[in-house]
Amino acid sequence: AQTVTQSQPEMSVQEAETVTLSCTYDTSENNYYLFWYKQPPSRQMILVIRQEAYKQQNATENRFSVNFQKAAKSFSLKISDSQLGDTAMYFCAFMENPNNNDMRFGAGTRLTVKP
Amino acid sequence: DAGITQSPRHKVTETGTPVTLRCHQTENHRYMYWYRQDPGHGLRLIHYSYGVKDTDKGEVSDGYSVSRSKTEDFLLTLESATSSQTSVYFCAISESDRGKEKLFFGSGTQLSVL
Secondary structure, three states: OOEEEOOOOEEEEEOOOOEEEOOEEEOOOOOEEEEEEEEOOOOOOEEEEEEEOOOOOOOEEOOEEEEEEOOOOEEEEEEOOOOHHHOEEEEEEEEEOOOOOOEEEOOOEEEEEEO | OOOEEEEOOEEEEOOOOOEEEEEEEOOOOOOEEEEEEEOOOEEEEEEEEEEOOEEEEOOOOOOEEEEEEEOOEEEEEEOOOOHHHOEEEEEEEEEEEOOEEEEEEOOOEEEEEO
């Protein structure tokens, strides 16, 4: 079974600085999808960014970007110019080919942005 | 929010009682899911549905059943609630945007079993 590991239970960063959240996963598949979700105190799960394994180019969404290292099975999230509103739990998630709908999540990293 | 509504938002119940959580969607999505969220575990899949009356088990399905009699509604039932089922429950739908699968989540139900 696929597993997703987030080795940093908690992190903090100063406002306007850059922070990187780590994620590793384990799979024998070649075609899959990776995601980062944000969960603020409101409890809502918000999709931040998505990466398809067959794409070598790292995904970016405004201040959010990923470093996808397929051989190392690593998928880190970089948040640039951190804002107070980025304070949240961040979950890394993995999904095989869309025909298999079981999305696996890591345990999460609690990020605090300090003013 | 992909038109997902979960009810109730909060529920407190006693051990041994049946509980049903409801997920309602307004956009005719085929795939619907139930996850539970617990500290240290992230989200784990309980059951999912790929159409009316078509459901399958996920990673942590023991003690749970589901039903989908209409496209828009996906019900999660705890036949006899236990304290280990105290959790936050999320419903999700799978949306394909130009072939890019992604999950959208409801706002969750906090269930406490005393």
